[in-house]
Amino acid sequence: MSFSIxxxxxxxxxxxxxxxxxxxxAVMPILFLVQEEHGHISxxxxxxxxxxxxxxxxxxxxxxxxxxxxxxxxxxxxHIQVCRTLSCGLCGAKKLMEYLHERLQVEPRxxxxxxxxxxxxxxxxxxxxxxxxxxxxxxxxENLTPEKLGEVxxxxxxxxxxxxxxTKRDDMAxxxxxxxxxxxxx
Amino acid sequence: MSKHKQILLTNVNQPDQHxxxxxxxxxxxxxxxxxxxxxxxxxxxxVKASQLRGRGGAGFPTGMKWGFVPxxxxxxxxxxxxxxxxxxxxxxxxxxxERDPHLVIEGMLCAAWALQSEWSCIxxxxxxxxxxxxxxxxxxQAYEKGFLGDNVCGSGWKHxxxxxxxxxxxxxxxxxxxxxxxEGRKGQPRLKPPFPAVAGYYGCPTVINNVETLSNIPWIIDxxxxxxxxxxxxxxxxxxxxxxxxxxxxxxxxEVEMGYPLLEFIEQECGGxxxxxxxxxxIPGGSSVNVLxxxxxxxxxxxxxxxxxxxxxxxxxxxxxMDETTDPIEAVLSLSRFYSHESCGQCTPxxxxxxxxxxxxxxxxRGEGQPGDLELIENLCDQIGGHxxxxxxxxxxLPYRSFVRKFRQQFRERITQVLKGGESTRNPIDFEIGMH
Numbered sequence: 213m214s215f216s217i218x219x220x221x222x223x224x225x226x227x228x229x230x231x232x233x234x235x236x237x238a239v240m241p242i243l244f245l246v247q248e249e250h251g252h253i254s255x256x257x258x259x260x261x262x263x264x265x266x267x268x269x270x271x272x273x274x275x276x277x278x279x280x281x282x283x284x285x286x287x288x289x290x291h292i293q294v295c296r297t298l299s300c301g302l303c304g305a306k307k308l309m310e311y312l313h314e315r316l317q318v319e320p321r322x323x324x325x326x327x328x329x330x331x332x333x334x335x336x337x338x339x340x341x342x343x344x345x346x347x348x349x350x351x352x353x354e355n356l357t358p359e360k361l362g363e364v365x366x367x368x369x370x371x372x373x374x375x376x377x378x379t380k381r382d383d384m385a386x387x388x389x390x391x392x393x394x395x396x397x398x
Numbered sequence: 399m400s401k402h403k404q405i406l407l408t409n410v411n412q413p414d415q416h417x418x419x420x421x422x423x424x425x426x427x428x429x430x431x432x433x434x435x436x437x438x439x440x441x442x443x444x445v446k447a448s449q450l451r452g453r454g455g456a457g458f459p460t461g462m463k464w465g466f467v468p469x470x471x472x473x474x475x476x477x478x479x480x481x482x483x484x485x486x487x488x489x490x491x492x493x494x495x496e497r498d499p500h501l502v503i504e505g506m507l508c509a510a511w512a513l514q515s516e517w518s519c520i521x522x523x524x525x526x527x528x529x530x531x532x533x534x535x536x537x538x539q540a541y542e543k544g545f546l547g548d549n550v551c552g553s554g555w556k557h558x559x560x561x562x563x564x565x566x567x568x569x570x571x572x573x574x575x576x577x578x579x580x581e582g583r584k585g586q587p588r589l590k591p592p593f594p595a596v597a598g599y600y601g602c603p604t605v606i607n608n609v610e611t612l613s614n615i616p617w618i619i620d621x622x623x624x625x626x627x628x629x630x631x632x633x634x635x636x637x638x639x640x641x642x643x644x645x646x647x648x649x650x651x652x653e654v655e656m657g658y659p660l661l662e663f664i665e666q667e668c669g670g671x672x673x674x675x676x677x678x679x680x681i682p683g684g685s686s687v688n689v690l691x692x693x694x695x696x697x698x699x700x701x702x703x704x705x706x707x708x709x710x711x712x713x714x715x716x717x718x719x720m721d722e723t724t725d726p727i728e729a730v731l732s733l734s735r736f737y738s739h740e741s742c743g744q745c746t747p748x749x750x751x752x753x754x755x756x757x758x759x760x761x762x763x764r765g766e767g768q769p770g771d772l773e774l775i776e777n778l779c780d781q782i783g784g785h786x787x788x789x790x791x792x793x794x795x796l797p798y799r800s801f802v803r804k805f806r807q808q809f810r811e812r813i814t815q816v817l818k819g820g821e822s823t824r825n826p827i828d829f830e831i832g833m834h
Contacts (some may be wrong), residue, residue, distance in 0.1 A: 233474070237582050246772075273564075278584040279524075296735075296828055296829070298644070298685060298733055302827060310829060334566075336487070336488075338488065341651065343649075
C-alpha cells in the first residue's frame with residue numbers, strides 16, 4: 213500500500229524543511245501533519261517520513277513510539293484525554309473517567325460503537341488551576357463535572373464540529389463556536 | 399487582582415493583548431528598541447545586576463548562564479525558549495503564551511540581542527495547541543511589523559524565530575532532552591559537560607531559558623538591573639508567578655513578590671483552603687520537591703532560601719494544596735504513576751525504580767502492603783538518587799521520601815491494619831481501569 217499526502221500538506225512539508233538549521237529537526241512537525249491528515253501514523257507513513265528528512269525508518273518508528281501524542285492506531289473522531297495527575301485527581305478526575313466508562317461502555321483507548329468517542333487518562337496537561345479537565349482532540353475543557361462533560365459530548369455528537377486547530381488552521385485563535393471555554397466554565 | 403508589584407501579568411487581562419497593534423499601544427517592543435541601542439554586553443551586565451534566577455525550576459542565575467556563551471567560537475549562537483511546561487501543578491507559562499505572546503517574543507529578542515543570536519526557537523509542549531496558535535500568529539505579526547526578519551527595527555541585525563511543538567514527553571523540559579528532541583530524536587538527556595552554552599543545538603552554543611525568565615528581560619531593560627534586584631528578598635529578586643491548584647477556593651496563577659509568606663498566600667490570594675477545611679500539606683514547587691506538612695508551612699516564605707531552609711524548594715512554584723481529607727498514600731501513588739509513565743528509559747535505576755516504586759505504593763494503597771515495604775521504597779530511592787544522567791531521578795525521589803517520612807503513621811496503619819485482617823479503608827483518587 214502506498215502512502216500519499218495532499219498537495220497542501222506537501223507544501224507545508226517543504227516549508228517545514230526550510231525552517232530549521234538542518235532538516236532532521238522537521239521530523240516531529242511532519243509526523244504531526246501526517247497524523248492530522250490520516251488520523252494515525254501507519255508503517256507506510258513512517259517509510260515516507262523517513263525519506264523526507266533523510267533518517268532511517270527505524271529512527272522514525274522510535275519517535276512515534278516514544279512520544280505519546282503520536283498514534284499508531286485509529287481512535288474515535290473525538291478522543292477524550294482526561295488529566296489524572298495530582299491536582300486533577302484531588303479535584304475529581306476519577307468521576308470523569310467513571311462517567312466515560314459508564315457512558316461509552318468501552319475500555320480506555322477503545323472506540324465507542326458509533327466511532328465517535330474514545331478516551332484515556334493522561335498525565336498533567338498544565339491546567340491544574342481549572343481541575344478537573346480534559347482535552348478533546350486539541351481543545352481544553354476545564355472546570356468539569358460529569359454532567360458538564362456529558363453536555364459537551366451530547367453537543368459534539370449532534371453538531372460534529374472540527375476540534376483540531378493545532379497546525380491545520382492557524383487562523384483560528386479561539387475555541388470552536390459553541391464550545392468556548394467560558395461556556396463550559398458556566 | 400493582586401496588591402503585588404506586577405512585572406509579568408500587567409496586561410494579561412486585556413482581551414486584545416495578543417494582537418500586535420494593541421500590545422504596541424501598551425508599550426510592547428519599546429524595550430526591544432532600547433535594548434538595540436545598548437551594547438549587547440551591557441544588556442548581559444544589566445541581567446547579571448538584576449540577579450534574576452531561572453524560573454524553570456533549577457534557579458540558576460540567568461546572567462551567568464548567558465555569560466558562559468563563547469563569543470568567538472565562529473559558530474552560530476542559538477536561543478531556545480523552553481515552553482515545555484509539564485511539571486505537575488504548573489500552568490504559569492501557559493498564561494503568558496496565551497495572553498501576552500508579544501511579551502514573550504520581546505523577551506526573547508532582547509535576550510537574542512544580548513547573545514548576538516540570529517535564530518531562536520520556542521519549544522511548546524504538544525498539548526498546548528491554543529498557546530501554540532497564539533504564539534505562531536504573534537510571530538507572524540512581529541515579522542510583518544519588522545521586529546523579526548533580516549533587519550530588526552532597521553538596526554541591521556538579523557533575527558529569525560520559529561515555534562516548535564513537542565509531542566507529549568515530560569522529560570523534554572530537561573534542557574538537553576529538549577535539544578535532542580529538537581534535533582529530531584527521542585527526548586533522552588545528554589551527559590553534561592559539555593553544557594549547552596558551549597555545545598548545544600547541533601553542537602553550537604545554545605542558551606535555553608524558561609518562558610517566565612525571558613519575559614522578565616524587557617522590564618529589566620526598561621528599569622535597570624538594580625531596580626529589579628530591589629524587588630523581593632536577598633538571593634530571590636523580583637516577582638514569581640505561582641501556579642496554585644488543589645484544594646483551594648480560588649486557584650489560579652498569581653504574581654507575587656519573592657518572600658511572600660506562604661500561609662498568607664493561601665489565605666489572601668487563593669481564598670483559603672476549600673470548604674474551610676484544615677490544611678494537610680503543600681507541595682510548593684511543582685511535584686518534584688519535598689512535601690511540607692501544615693505545621694512545616696508556618697513562617698515559611700515563597701522564595702528560594704526560605705523554602706530551602708524549610709526542607710523543600712521553590713522549584714517552578716507549582717503550588718499544590720492538599721486539605722485534611724486527602725489520603726497521603728493515594729496522593730503519592732498518583733505522583734508515582736506520573737513518574738513511572740514519564741521516565742525516559744535511558745538509565746536503569748530510574749526506568750526500573752520508577753515502576754517498582756509505583757507498584758509498591760499501589761499495593762500499600764490496595765491494602766496488600768508488606769512489612770518492610772517502606773524500607774524497600776527508601777532503599778530504592780537511595781539507589782536511584784545520584785545514579786542517573788539527568789535530575790529526573792534525583793527529584794522524583796524527593797516526594798517519595800518525604801511522603802513516606804512525614805506521613806509514616808498513615809502508611810504503617812494501612813499496612814498493619816490489613817495484615818491483621820481488617821478491611822482497607824481505601825478511597826482512591828485514580829480511576830484504576832486501564833492503568834499500566
